[in-house]
Amino acid sequence: MLCPTLTVLAASLLAACGGGGDSSGPFAFPPPAASNITVSGVLAASAFKPGSSTDPVIGAGYYAGATVCVDTNNNGRCDSDETSAVTDANGKFSLSLSGPSALIADIGTKAKNTAAGTNVTSREVLRVTLDQVKEQGTAVVVSPLSSEVARLMEANSTTYAIEKQNLATRLGVPVASLLGDVNTASGKVQTALLNEANALNNRFAYATTKLDRGDKFPDALANPGGDPRLSGTAGVTAATATVVDNRQPITFLQSQQAAFNVEGIPRYDNIFIVMLENKATMSILNSAYAPKINGYLKAGNQLVSYYATGNPSEPNYTALGGADDWGITDDSQWNCDATGANAVQDLPTPDNLQPGLAKSPFSATCTQAAAVNHNIVGKPNLFNAITKAGLTWRTYSESMNPGQDFRTDSVADTAVTAQDNVYAPGTLGGNTTAVGSAALTLPLPAGLYKTKHHPGMAYQNVRSAPEWKYSNRTMGGGQWDANLKNGIATYTIPASYDYDQLGTDLASGNVGNLNFLVPDQCDDMHGINVVGTDGVTKASDCSSVANNVSATAVSPIITRGDNYVDYTVKRIQASPLWQNPQKRVAIVLMFDEGNAQSGMNSCCGWVPTNVGTANPLKQNADGTWSVDNSITNYGGVGKGNGGNHGHGESIFGILTNQANAPKGVSDSDAYSHFSFVRTLQDMFQLADPASDASYMNRSKYTEAFVAANIMNLPEYTGSADTHFDSVRPINHAFVIPASYAQKQSADVSTTAQVGPDANQLNVWSLKQ
Known part of the structure; x- marks a missing residue:
């Protein structure tokens, strides 16, 4: 009992002398030596296998030869001065860190997707949150699903627990299975996880492509007001050629959101x-x-x-x-x-x-x-x-x-007969008839x-x-x-x-x-x-x-x-x-x-x-x-x-x-x-x-x-309204000029609208 008593006594004397957390003074103790922790796990992969005569077949595997690191500058790359490890043939990695940290997997074209048996065709970055690292410790699973939880937390300003549960609910799988190794899952749970991993993998690979080539954010045809690429372009109507391009090169985090929008x-x-x-x-x-x-x-x-x-x-x-x-x-x-x-x-x-x-x-x-x-x-x-x-x-x-x-x-x-609906409101294959009709x-x-x-x-x-x-x-x-x-x-x-x-x-x-x-x-x-x-x-x-x-x-x-x-x-x-x-x-x-x-x-x-x-x-x-x-x-x-x-x-x-x-x-x-x-x-x-x-x-x-x-x-060449005559996604981004009268076809009799809509809300938007 001596050591604990002396420890408490020393702490009390230190506080009494106003030492608090100060390491100086007559009763000072040296700070404890830093001790590193080991964070380890796997980098899970999936691959679509074409040729199915029913639903798509998605295989499970790992990324071998990819780099896992602490992305300290948040640039979506494992730089040479950042703590990193390379995954082995079974997708395993191990890092010695001073404490838990969020990680990224930098999956380059030299990495192999064992689910496909081929090298990766374009660089991709996946993520795992600090919360997940703390939760899984030496069994961390980096995957498209872990990346999606991280993305959703940022998109919705919510917590790890909320988005993990939301994603599990969307897929209809137990929350405990969501961020585990899909290779060890089975049955309908594995199928649901693999299908989602495949869709997410496509998105995150695309996000990395946008980042690496320096795309501007947002996409041109999603730019509020119109397409900024048309500014000063010959042969387009004046109403569409006045948008100034104020977009900037896309950031890593922006690229991951843009790939889903x-x-x-x-x-x-x-x-x-x-x-x-x-x-x-x-x-x-x-x-x-x-x-x-x-x-x-x-x-x-x-x-x-x-x-x-x-x-x-x-x-x-x-x-x-x-x-x-x-x-x-x-x-x-x-x-x-x-x-x-x-x-x-x-x-x-x-x-x-x-x-x-x-x-x-x-x-x-x-x-x-x-x-x-x-x-x-x-x-x-x-x-x-x-x-x-x-x-x-x-x-x-x-x-x-x-x-x-x-x-x-x-x-x-x-030989197949039925009584007609006879235009009676509210009937589908029923017997109700119009007044006076048999x-x-x-x-x-x-x-x-x-x-x-x-x-x-x-x-x-x-x-x-x-x-x-x-x-x-x-x-x-x-x-x-x-x-x-x-x-x-x-x-x-x-x-x-x-x-x-x-x-x-x-x-x-x-x-x-x-x-x-x-x-x-x-x-x-x-x-x-x-x-x-x-x-x-x-x-x-x-x-x-x-x-x-x-x-x-x-x-x-x-x-x-x-x-x-x-x-x-x-x-x-x-x-x-x-x-x-x-x-x-x-x-x-x-x-x-x-x-x-x-x-x-x-x-x-x-x-x-x-x-x-x-x-x-x-x-x-x-x-x-x-x-x-x-x-x-x-x-x-x-x-x-x-x-x-x-x-x-x-x-x-x-x-x-x-x-x-x-x-x-x-x-x-x-x-x-x-x-x-x-x-x-x-x-x-x-x-x-x-x-x-x-x-x-x-x-x-x-x-x-x-x-x-x-x-x-x-x-x-004879177009008088190049915006009207061209194709665009249905995203409500273009703001109709104040003096512009809506064009109408011969089978519309309503008064033509003049000027912009009451709002520019996207008709597909998931939230206000």
Whole structure:
């Protein structure tokens, strides 16, 4: 007991003499010798393995030959004077430090990712917070997940505990497993961790690229007020060439935030795009026949100047799949004029020799006047890009014949009948009828599902992708659903056939990152004529023009579509996915095209002078651009002077599950299908704003790109408004000049807005 007593006594005497922490004086004691601690752990890796016919396969591994250090100057590099260690063949490292410290992993191109078995292709920096180092000590795991916790703490000004729990909640894994070594996890937990690690790894590698090349912050097209690169540029309108570039080179921490907000578009986990048909803004906005859609527009955010590609449907869906319609101006089947280099490569071909398809022979119905290839070979598109990133896509289609091939239109089945909705508000496949009408019993008509309404159908490399069959799924809600399984064997009905995979997937969470939801031609407001069991065409609410109800014109089909939208949105909003506040989920309500047939319809990537469509551009090996003449009849015989020229305005509504996101925002800047494709590329980090070539097809046609390549883009030489005629992401960054009157197409009757919007809030924002 002597030593403790003497120690206490000495301390008391020291305090009494006013010594406190002073090491001088008669009772001074030397400070304790510094003792280093050991911080050790692993640097975990993941790698996407292409070729899966189902969901992506992500492998687990480690980074060997990477440097782990204390980044004392916070520059995102392990400098020579900073304490560091190199990971061994199993990703292990060990550091001797004076105390716990935050760490970074500087993963250079000499490092090897053991999950892929190859060297890293570009430098990447991952992080681990001080809190995690203190928590894990000699079992620290540096990974994309540890980096994401650090990033979220800075983005949200919150704590390690909060963001660790939030991320675990978003992924649906135990918080204790979140920051462990993914190589030792198993089952669904490991799958969830690997999928997220893959997506995060893409982002953090991109962040490091932005840092290393000295990008300015923010991205040019996310700069408040407009694109600063246009200042003083010849050939652009004065309204867009006055923004001063006050941006500075991006910092390490800024780069990690910017990688999750590409061109001002935040990362979302899942987006559902509900595709509707053929209704202009003035047909839907404030319509008494579409109260539910209008309610969603008011509850969420909306674009009020959104333009389509052309008329009819097929060019629009093809443009939504890959930012060009490739000269298609009709609804002909996807194998029409597919010859030579564009010949169909599908194996097996979905002809009438395939099991169950005897009543659905594969014969093209081609209506175009001139040879226009409908099978797009070798061109980039959203579906291939999503898969290449290790992400997932789904296309859900309503009223499929059970077991049919998605590459064929649905066929009639007279044995499958149902009572019609008869435009009664609030019904979906119910028996309620309009006043004075008898209930209609109608057989299943042909063409409820049409290949022309599939955004990926025209692309050969989508139909040939390993995941094609797996990623195309059914969607319920049609009036014939209940009786489909009792029909004749028009198709061989597979065992355990799921008539509503959307409902199943919403319950399980197994939806895609990108989801196109395609109602049938009765529920999407397109309409078809339905022939009754007596062989007479009936005044069904599926008719595009309601027979015998001229007083309401096309209101029945609008009401029917309005009801189906409500049904679909409510299903998504009731799902565990939407209800998880840490998941970032959005629903888009949109139309393929409006109603305009003449007037000023061109916008945002199409021909401003309406005098013909020049072929798109291709990048040469030396980085220059030239005209791509490989596309048959791209601007030849078709609509007007050749090709599409853009089309009228239609509704575009955005709903998110983010409680703190801004609501009620109207963005009146001009956008198009090409703008939306660019936005989706940014949302899922499929492209790089510093590389025009990384944006697919016409989505690269920004004002800066057009100005730089004007000699190869003769269609733009007559542009009087280069901002309106070019493509930009849907980020609400551009501030409309005070004297600028909003342009409108021929199918919009509202008074044109003059000057900027009431606010510049981003319609995709995750928080105010």
